[in-house]
Amino acid sequence: MVLSGKVAIVTGAGRGLGRAYAEALARNGAKVVVNDVDDIAHEVAASIGGAAVVAPVGPAETADRLVATAVEEFGRLDVLVANAGVLRDRVLWKMTDDDFDTVVDVHLRGTFTCARAAAVRMREQGTGGSLVLVSSPAGQRGNFGQTNYSAAKAGIAAMARTWALELARSDIAVNAVVPVAATEMTRTIPAFAPLIEESERTGAPLPDWVRRDEGLGTVEDAAELIVYLASDVARGVTGQAIGIGGDRLALWSHPAEKHVEFATGGWTAAAIAERFGEFEPETYGIPLPVAP
Secondary structure, rough: OOOOOOOEOOOOOOOOOHHHHHHHHHOOOOOOEEEOOOOOHHHHHHHHHEEEEEOOOOOOOHHHHHHHHHHHHHHOOOOEOOOOOOOOEOOOHHHHHHHHHHHHHHHOOOOOOHHHHHHHHHHHOOEEEEEEEEEOHHHHOOOOEHHHHHHHHHHHHHHHHHHHHHHHHOOOEEEOOOOOOOOOHHHOOOHHHHHHHHHHOOOOOOHHHHHHHHHEHHHOHHHHHHHHHHHHHOOOOOOOOOEEOOOOOEEEEEOOOOOOOOOOOOHHHHHHHHHOOOOOOOOOOOOOOOOO
């Protein structure tokens, strides 16, 4: 995928998945504005010939600064990868207002403000573009101890579908990606933590069954999806939630009615109780890995 002439912003690009995204975009020819909350952003930017913006995402001022830097340094903006995130994991009855607000502000508000600023610039340019919004399996299925994170990541997927509608006439594609990789953030997920810790302890790569069945691999495995979505080849792909990890590529379904019944004149509580037993409940939560 040749990205020569394209300019991208990647938030939270100092470490982990964000760094892998920035490096992969640059490797394929894009100029990249690297964002993070500390000076590691400068280190990454220097290593890939990009520019750095050290600031927390969330405030509109940061979003405006990111877009302005892309235009001032490289002349335009074609791609936004809204990746920045933090964790404040606690069960519901122990989660504080600050725990909730911090995570929602960075993930959800940060995605909103950065996407809004990017969309304004892309519409002014009139040459289309791509917004890549990073979601999570926790946003699709829920995850124990992650009220704030799951809610924000589910909201990101919903925003991708909404913005795909709103920006279609401007030829701006909007997609959510659902990556799974061995990082400090996935280490907090009970389903994946033992696998990551065992791999790090032994120095061995993740087993083939983990890469295939669980879709858990390296950050580099997940970065190629970002390259694809940034390219002109993916121009017609929009409004989707796409999973990537290890050897696994997946298209997530959007919420849909699974089982529908009708009652002429409406439903009573008693009738609902009688009929609901025929519905097959949906599963929830990220399932624990099971070795073959």
